[in-house]
Amino acid sequence: MMQKDPFNQQLFEFLADAPTPFHAVYEMRGWLQQAGYIELEEQNAWSVHPGGRYFIVRNESSIIAWNMPANSDLIDSGMRMVGAHTDSPCLKVKPNPETVRQGCLRLGVEVYGGALLNPWFDRDLSLAGRVSYVGTEGNVKSELVDFSRPIAIIPSLAIHLDREANKDRTVNPQNDLPPILAQLHGDGKAELRQLLKKELAAIDIDDVDEVLDYELFFYDVQKPSYIGLDNEFFASARLDNLLSCFIGLQALLDSDTDQGALLVCNDHEEVGSMSAAGAQGPMLKQLLERLLPDSESRNRMIANSMMVSVDNAHAVHPNFTDKHDGNHGPRMNSGAVIKINANQRYASNSETSALFRHIAQQEGVTLQSFVVRSDMACGSTIGPITAAEIGVKTIDIGVPQLAMHSIRELAGSDDPVNLAKVLSRFYQQASV
Missing domain, CATH: 2.30.250.10 (Aminopeptidase i, Domain 2)
Structure with missing residues (x-):
């Protein structure tokens, strides 16, 4: 059972120990090995088994961890995927x-x-x-x-x-x-x-x-810390997007699922994702090809899968409320944000959003929605890139934060553990 303060203390330690994508992957590798995951080398032949837990690392800055389904065929069960990125401006x-x-x-x-x-x-x-x-x-x-x-x-x-x-x-x-x-x-x-x-x-x-x-x-070098009269917030470097990496990792380790479950944390998102280790590169696609070499079987598996792209969202700034659409100003400590864009800068659609809302309701966790102002440009994530690369249905979500891309960012102290609970339940879904 994930509890807020122990969860956040481990998060603070992870953020402090991961000043670069290389260090972030090093720390995640340690968590996975301690949980019994086996590291596979990409240059070697693999032998994976039902119920097995594995991970690979590329460039020491990107990592994919996954669980093979224990009691069902990977084609029929599909993969419950969560994606984030390890780099920060x-x-x-x-x-x-x-x-x-x-x-x-x-x-x-x-x-x-x-x-x-x-x-x-x-x-x-x-x-x-x-x-x-x-x-x-x-x-x-x-x-x-x-x-x-x-x-x-x-x-x-x-x-x-x-x-x-x-x-x-x-x-x-x-x-x-x-x-x-x-x-x-x-x-x-x-x-x-x-x-x-x-x-x-x-x-x-x-x-x-x-x-x-x-x-x-x-x-x-300033360490992460709680902020606020009642520790409502916390401040740290690299919340975008090591916060999502940690949440996804803890959700995977907590899920104890027999479903196919996968976490991918790519490097180079902040510079476009076009690299061998980036989301626009072939890392995830090549992994799925090795798990299911036959294209017919692999395409069926992807059709039974879903990706949750997790990247922090813009909380409404109390000093600059006019920078948000009046009906779409997410607040810190009010739940994770479903990010929507008509021009596909985010990959969310009504079906993936509805499914994720249903999962959150089962955990008693509230969600929010974000749409950028119609007169402002919209950023993007690994969500649309991954959806386009492998054809998996996708939703873009994230913890709301302030001061995005600053050397020190701010988020609500309730949101990380609540999102981790929802993602843990998502990993255990029998169908998507």
Whole structure:
């Protein structure tokens, strides 16, 4: 039985331990292994059995976990699928990032995804990601690193030097965003690859001959925490969309279902999903082809399946209520949101919405609806992409939140566990 406070405490720990998609998948892999799931390697032949529980990882940043049906045929039972994404908007370090200006070491960054940039100033930043190196025996390896401590900052320009800052401030990503890491003295130099080699040694990786490459991301070291007089809210980095990854994972582990059940968490959603590990890539399709090589059988299975795409929704902001349609302003702590768009930016339709509403009613959980204002552009999710790639009926839902794509986002503290309960029941549905 999932309870709010223990659920949220585990969520906070997951968010803090997952500063990058690589770390998120590492943490999810640990949860699955502890629950008895078997990791399969994509380059090897597979042997899966009824009732078996398995998972695969691609690029160390995308993961699919699934249960084989125990007492029925996969074709007839279909798959109950939940999808989310592991990446979040952030600042990614460039390949040759070091610059020294006025004695300060800075690292050049690219903006990954549609980040809100102003909140990145004056934050205690650390650095994490994946490092590839050649070992002392001449073989190429990769390792995850996380400096964990504050090592960088992007200071704001003082108001005295920019009197219009509070009126009309824009951010130039090339000039304004390079974080400061150190103050160098004399002819002192600091190279990122040498810093990474030291960091690898600090975590007992002592066979590094040369750091060859890396994928590194800055992040705010502030931990997740409750907010509000009665802990009504909680704030954290990367709620979009690690919150959905955690909810989907806990629902799968809690469901104890004999149905075919699957969780897919793809990387690269924030930049369009077009990659080998993204939702617009072949990862999920290839998995289903391996489970059912015969196309007739596979198409029948997909027709008996359903996907719930879980990606956070825009809660109505009390200071900006005019940004929402008057009848579609979801509130935090009032239930997950069914996202609807006439132009198929979301994949929900009346049938999938009705089924999901019925499941939520069985759990005593309320739901809300979101439609973007008719005079505003609408975002999208992995829902329409997955529906188009494999032809599965799909619904788009999500926890309502504020400050989406900020370095620190806000959500209601009741919503995560309630959505997890609904998804757990969805995983156990005999038919969809």
